[in-house]
Amino acid sequence: MPKPRITPLPTEDWTDEVDDAFAVLRGHAPAEQSSPPARPKANILGIYARHPAFVRGWMPFSQHLRHSTLSDRVREMVILRTTWLGFGEYEWAQHVWMSRAAGYLTDAEIAALSEGPDAAQWSPGDAAVVRAVDEMCTVKNVSDVTWSELANQFSPEQLIDLTFTVGTYDMHCTAFTVLGLQLDEGLIGFPEHHRRDA
Template identity: 30%
Template sequence: MEMTHATRIKEDLQLPAADRAALGQVDEVTGGSVNVALTLLHHPELARRYMNFGLSFIVDGVLPARDRELIILRTARTCRSPYEWAQHVRMGLAAGLTEEEIRRITSDNLGGWARQDAELLAGVDTLLATSRLTEQQWAGLSSRYGTKAAVEAVMLAGHYFMLAGLLNSTDTQIEPGLEAPIPLG
């Protein structure tokens, strides 16, 4: 397995059998997003705990897949995270987003979006800028999804904000064939 996952981490990564098995699970669930796991495995204890938490959004989340990908892609765009953007363009298309919608996620102009999509994208913007949704935004999320999914939406944006910080800081490389530059709108 190629171990050139992060250009700022210079140590060789020696994976025990259990970590190789966990890496196989990440590959299966995400369809090839292994470099994020390879970066995390430089801290094996943290990686095991994190991967269980991080993968749960994709495997066990209550948000509709399309809405989940809107949140993740908007967060990746805001954080200028090429790794997350490339991974989730693919996942967003599989979840029902169109190429045009994915391009428009990068624009601050929310005109042309369906009302609920615009509200979701604006909520991500507010949350990442202020660490708090407005009363109206929280009420809209709760009304639309229920409290459980509203909590998940906020945690999802926060989770990908945190992950983008790690991936950007370590310069984690995008897997070959998944390059999808972030169009700046």
């Protein structure tokens, strides 16, 4: 979408109510700070800032997914494949940047996530994860064969977190497209050949 349908609220216009709603994001910061924490400038947070009640309900769940029972590597594999399939350019760009910066995934793995479960890059276990994402996003279920492969490598808690991570980021693809969420400055979006209208 060429322009936002809901423009991000500039951080200088955030109220105390907005700051309080985002307090969960500071849960991993030091308890004692000599000055107020800097307000994050991501466009998605600027949109959320227009609805503090939504933030208070949403952010604890979002933070759970970020720090769930899944390893960082598996979480990012799941998010990137989901957002690739759902044309969720904002989250794709954010999580490619994050995965590279933190060393969660290699460039070869990121490229393989745009190819799918049959990419030569994957071990059988990794291929099962990517295949599960494909099945969830296309047929809204997971085959018994794929589920069995997942259950061989993940605990019940991890299987729940994996399933809800896919479902959440699939929802993000729709919501952020509808809202017209724009990429943050410096982020690199999808290649030209991967566009919904291409």
